[in-house]
Amino acid sequence: MLWDAFPSALDLARFQFAFTVTFHFLFPAFTIGLASYLAVLEGLWIWTGRSLYLDLFRYWLKVFAVNFAMGVVSGIVLSYQFGTNWSVFADRTGPVLGPLLGYEVLTAFFLEAGFLGVMLFGLGRVGRGLHFAATCLVAIGTLISGFWILAANSWMQTPTGYILGPDGRFLPGDWWEIVFNPSFPFRYLHTITGAYLTTAMIVGAVGAFHLLRDRWNERARVMFSMAMWMAAAVAPAQAVFGDMQGLWALHYQPQKVAAMEGHWETQRGAPLILFGLPDMERQETRLALGIPRLGSLILKHEWDGEVLGLKAFPPEARPTNVPLVFWSFRIMVGLGLLMIALGMVSLWLRWRRALHERDWFLRWAVAMGPSGLLAVTFGWITTEAGRQPYTVYGHLTTAESVSPIAAPAVATSLVLFIVVYFVVFGAGIWYLFRLFRHPPEAEESGAESEPPIRSAGITPAPSVNPDRAAEARPQPAE
Amino acid sequence: MSAETIATIWAFLIATAVFLYVCMDGFDLGVGILFPWIHGKEDRDLAVNTVAPVWDGNETWLILGGGGLFAVFPLAYATIMPAIYMPIIVMLLALVFRGVAFEMRFRAATPGQHAWWDRSFSGGSYVATLAQGIALGALVQGVEVQGRAYAGGWWDWLSPFSIVTGLALLAGYGLLGACWLVWKTEGELQEQVRGLARGLGWLTLGFIALVSAVVPFLLPAFRDRWFDFPVILTALPVPILVVVLAWRLFRGLDEAGGGREHRRVVWRDGIPFACALGLFFLAYTGLGISIWPTIVPPSITIWEAAAPRDSQLFLLVGAVVLIPVVLAYTGYVYWLFRGKVKAGEGYH
Numbered sequence: 001m002l003w004d005a006f007p008s009a010l011d012l013a014r015f016q017f018a019f020t021v022t023f024h025f026l027f028p029a030f031t032i033g034l035a036s037y038l039a040v041l042e043g044l045w046i047w048t049g050r051s052l053y054l055d056l057f058r059y060w061l062k063v064f065a066v067n068f069a070m071g072v073v074s075g076i077v078l079s080y081q082f083g084t085n086w087s088v089f090a091d092r093t094g095p096v097l098g099p100l101l102g103y104e105v106l107t108a109f110f111l112e113a114g115f116l117g118v119m120l121f122g123l124g125r126v127g128r129g130l131h132f133a134a135t136c137l138v139a140i141g142t143l144i145s146g147f148w149i150l151a152a153n154s155w156m157q158t159p160t161g162y163i164l165g166p167d168g169r170f171l172p173g174d175w176w177e178i179v180f181n182p183s184f185p186f187r188y189l190h191t192i193t194g195a196y197l198t199t200a201m202i203v204g205a206v207g208a209f210h211l212l213r214d215r216w217n218e219r220a221r222v223m224f225s226m227a228m229w230m231a232a233a234v235a236p237a238q239a240v241f242g243d244m245q246g247l248w249a250l251h252y253q254p255q256k257v258a259a260m261e262g263h264w265e266t267q268r269g270a271p272l273i274l275f276g277l278p279d280m281e282r283q284e285t286r287l288a289l290g291i292p293r294l295g296s297l298i299l300k301h302e303w304d305g306e307v308l309g310l311k312a313f314p315p316e317a318r319p320t321n322v323p324l325v326f327w328s329f330r331i332m333v334g335l336g337l338l339m340i341a342l343g344m345v346s347l348w349l350r351w352r353r354a355l356h357e358r359d360w361f362l363r364w365a366v367a368m369g370p371s372g373l374l375a376v377t378f379g380w381i382t383t384e385a386g387r388q389p390y391t392v393y394g395h396l397t398t399a400e401s402v403s404p405i406a407a408p409a410v411a412t413s414l415v416l417f418i419v420v421y422f423v424v425f426g427a428g429i430w431y432l433f434r435l436f437r438h439p440p441e442a443e444e445s446g447a448e449s450e451p452p453i454r455s456a457g458i459t460p461a462p463s464v465n466p467d468r469a470a471e472a473r474p475q476p477a478e
Numbered sequence: 479m480s481a482e483t484i485a486t487i488w489a490f491l492i493a494t495a496v497f498l499y500v501c502m503d504g505f506d507l508g509v510g511i512l513f514p515w516i517h518g519k520e521d522r523d524l525a526v527n528t529v530a531p532v533w534d535g536n537e538t539w540l541i542l543g544g545g546g547l548f549a550v551f552p553l554a555y556a557t558i559m560p561a562i563y564m565p566i567i568v569m570l571l572a573l574v575f576r577g578v579a580f581e582m583r584f585r586a587a588t589p590g591q592h593a594w595w596d597r598s599f600s601g602g603s604y605v606a607t608l609a610q611g612i613a614l615g616a617l618v619q620g621v622e623v624q625g626r627a628y629a630g631g632w633w634d635w636l637s638p639f640s641i642v643t644g645l646a647l648l649a650g651y652g653l654l655g656a657c658w659l660v661w662k663t664e665g666e667l668q669e670q671v672r673g674l675a676r677g678l679g680w681l682t683l684g685f686i687a688l689v690s691a692v693v694p695f696l697l698p699a700f701r702d703r704w705f706d707f708p709v710i711l712t713a714l715p716v717p718i719l720v721v722v723l724a725w726r727l728f729r730g731l732d733e734a735g736g737g738r739e740h741r742r743v744v745w746r747d748g749i750p751f752a753c754a755l756g757l758f759f760l761a762y763t764g765l766g767i768s769i770w771p772t773i774v775p776p777s778i779t780i781w782e783a784a785a786p787r788d789s790q791l792f793l794l795v796g797a798v799v800l801i802p803v804v805l806a807y808t809g810y811v812y813w814l815f816r817g818k819v820k821a822g823e824g825y826h
Contacts, residue, residue: 074574075541076537076540083555094549094785097548098545099550102542102546102549102550104545117530117815118811118814122814404560408632427578
C-alpha cells in the first residue's frame with residue numbers, strides 16, 4: 001500500500017524543521033561575521049581616510065544586502081513554525097522560551113532591520129559618523145540576536161531555572177538561570193566564532209580568486225590578508241571553545257557525546273575512534289580505527305578515565321540516528337583542522353613575505369571558501385541530532401511536541417518549502433556568486449548613489465548638505 | 479499588578495503590534511499589488527525604492543506579533559497556528575518570494591530575469607495578502623479546540639467568509655499602497671496611482687460594509703455583542719467616522735499633485751494615506767470589539783491563553799522600555815527618507 005510507505009506526520013514535521021532551519025542558518029552564519037567585517041572596514045576608512053577601505057566596504061555591502069534579505073525571509077518562517085508544526089512544544093515551553101524570543105525581536109531584529117535601511121541607502125544622507133553608527137548597530141544587532149537564540153536553544157539542551165507545572169508546562173523559576181543555563185556561554189562563543197570563521201573563509205576565498213587572476217589587485221590583496229589574519233587568530237581559539245563545549249555536553253548529555261565518539265560500551269582508557277561505521281542494530285561501531293586511550297584523555301583529561309557508552313542508557317533515551325551524529329561531528333572537526341592549518345600556513349607565508357605569491361596557497365584558500373558554512377552546518381547537525389529524542393532535554397520528547405496536523409498537510413508544506421527554497425535561494429546564491437566573480441575595484445559603486453541623493457528639496461530640513469555629500473565621496477588614495 | 483491586568487495589557491500590546499504590522503507592511507505589500515498597473519522599469523524602480531529602506535523593519539512587526547503571541551499567549555499561538563496551517567505556510571513562502579525580490583530586481587543580469595523578479599515581487603505580495611486576509615477570516619469565524627489543542631481539520635480555514643476577508647485585505651492593502659505612492663511620488667506616476675486609489679477606495683468601503691454586515695451573524699457571541707441595546711449605541715460614531723474619513727480621503731486624492739516644490743505639498747499629499755490608515759484602524763477596532771475578550775474565538779479568552787504572570791512580567795518590563803525606543807528609531811528612519819522619491823535613488 002502506498003500509505004504504508006508514507007512517512008508519519010512526525011517524521012515529515014521533523015524533516016521540514018531540519019530543512020528550513022539548516023537552510024536558514026547558512027545566511028546568518030555569514031551575516032554575523034560580515035556585519036562585523038563591514039563595521040571594521042568602514043571604521044578603517046574613517047580612521048585612515050583611505051578610499052580603498054570604502055571600496056571594500058561597498059563591495060561587501062552588496063553581498064551583505066542579498067544575504068541579509070535571504071536570512072530575514074527564511075527566519076520569519078522559523079518564528080511561525082514552532083506554532084504551526086510544534087504546537088505542543090509551543091504550549092509547554094512558551095512561558096520559558098517565548099520571552100527569550102520576544103527579547104530577540106525587541107533588542108535585535110528591530111535594530112538590524114531599522115538601521116539596515118540607513119546602512120544601505122543612507123551614506124549620502126547622514127554623513128559618515130552617523131552612517132558608521134548605523135553599521136555598528138546592525139553588527140551589534142546580529143550579535144544580540146545570536147545571544148537570545150543561543151540562550152533559547154541552549155536551554156532546550158540543558159534546561160535549568162524552571163518549575164515543571166502539573167499540566168506538563170515549563171514555568172519560569174529563575175530567569176538568570178534560564179538565560180545563562182550551563183551550556184549557553186560556550187555554545188554562544190562557539191557559534192559566534194564559527195560565524196566569524198565562516199566569513200573569513202568566504203572573504204579569503206574571494207580575495208584569493210581575484211589574486212589568482214590579478215596578483216596586483218590592491219583591494220583583493222587587502223581583503224585576503226585580513227581574512228587570513230582572522231583565520232590564523234580565530235581557528236585555533238575555535239578548537240578550544242569546541243572542546244569546552246564538548247566537556248559541558250559530557251556532563252549534561254553523555255548520550256550525545258557517546259554517539260559523537262561512537263562508543264557503545266562503557267570503558268576505562270577509551271580509544272579515540274577516528275573512523276568507523278556505527279551500527280545501530282548490532283550496537284557496535286564496526287571497522288573502528290582508533291587511537292588507544294586518547295578518547296579518555298580528551299574527555300576526562302586522564303589516561304584511564306571512565307567514559308560512558310551508549311549501552312549505559314536505555315534505548316529510548318539514546319540519539320535516534322547515531323551514524324549521523326558520528327559523521328557530522330567528524331566532518332566538522334576535519335574542516336576545523338583544515339582551517340587551523342590554513343591559518344598557520346598563512347602566518348608562515350606572511351613571515352616569508354609571500355602571502356599573496358603562492359598559487360597553491362591561493363587555490364587552497366579558494367577551495368576553503370565554503371568550509372565555514374559546511375562546518376557550521378555539520379556542527380549544528382551534530383548537536384541537534386545528538387540531543388534527540390528530546391526537544392527539552394530529558395523532559396519533553398520530540399514525538400510529544402508535534403502539532404496535531406495530518407501527514408498530507410505536512411507533506412504538502414514540505415514539498416512547497418523544498419521547491420521554493422531551492423528556486424529562490426538557489427537564484428540568490430547564484431547572484432552572490434556573480435557578485436563574487438566581479439573583482440573589487442576603485443570607486444566601487446554602492447552605498448550611495450551618484451549623483452548624491454537629493455531629496456525633493458521640499459522637506460523641512462536640508463537633507464542634502466553639499467559639504468557632507470562631498471565628504472562622503474571617495475577620497476584620493478594616499 | 480494582577481496576572482489578569484498584565485494579560486490585558488499584553489492583549490493590547492499584541493493587538494497594537496499586529497495593527498502596526500498591518501499599517502506598515504500593508505502599504506509595502508500594496509505597492510506590490512499595484513505592480514500590474516505600473517509600467518516601465520523606471521516607474522517600477524521608483525515605486526520599489528519608496529519602500530526599500532523600510533520594508534525590512536515593517537516586516538519585523540510580523541515577527542513581534544508571532545513571537546509575542548508565543549511568549550505571552552502560548553496557548554493561543556499553539557491553537558491558532560495549526561488551525562491556519564496552510565494560509566500561514568503559503569504566506570511565509572510568498573513573503574520569501576517578495577522579500578528577496580527587493581534585492582534581486584537590481585541584481586538581475588538580463589531583462590528577462592528582471593521581469594521574473596518583478597513577477598515574484600508582485601505575485602508574492604498578492605499571495606501573502608490574500609493568505610493574511612484568509613487567516614484573519616479563519617480566526618474570526620472560530621477555531622475548533624479540544625483541551626489544549628486544535629481539533630479541526632487542515633481545510634477548516636477555507637470558507638466563503640475567509641475568502642471575502644482575503645479579497646477585502648487585497649483591496650485594503652492596495653488602497654494603502656496607492657495612497658503611499660500618492661504621498662511619495664509626483665508627476666505621471668502619482669497621477670496614475672491617484673486614479674487607482676479612488677477605485678480601491680470604493681472597493682475597500684464596499685468590503686468594510688460587507689464584512690460588517692456578516693460578522694454579527696458568524697457566532698452567537700458576536701450577535702449578543704452587536705445587538706446589545708443600548709450599549710451598542712456607543713459604537714454609533716464608528717460608521718459616522720468611516721464616512722467622514724472616506725469623504726476626506728477622496729477629497730485629498732482630488733487635491734493631491736499639482737503645486738510646486740513646497741513643504742506643504744508633502745503634508746497635503748499625505749492626507750489620503752492618513753485617511754486610509756484611519757479606515758484600517760476603525761475596521762480593526764470593529765473586529766476587536768467583536769472577538770473581545772476571546773483570543774481564539776469562540777472558546778479561549780485572553781486570560782485562559784495567558785502565560786504565567788512571571789513570563790508576562792519579564793517581557794513586559796523590556797517591552798515598556800524597548801517598544802518606545804524601537805518606535806523612536808523607526809520614526810527617525812522614516813524621517814530620514816522623507817519627501818518625494820526621485821528617479822535614480824537607491825544604492826544599486
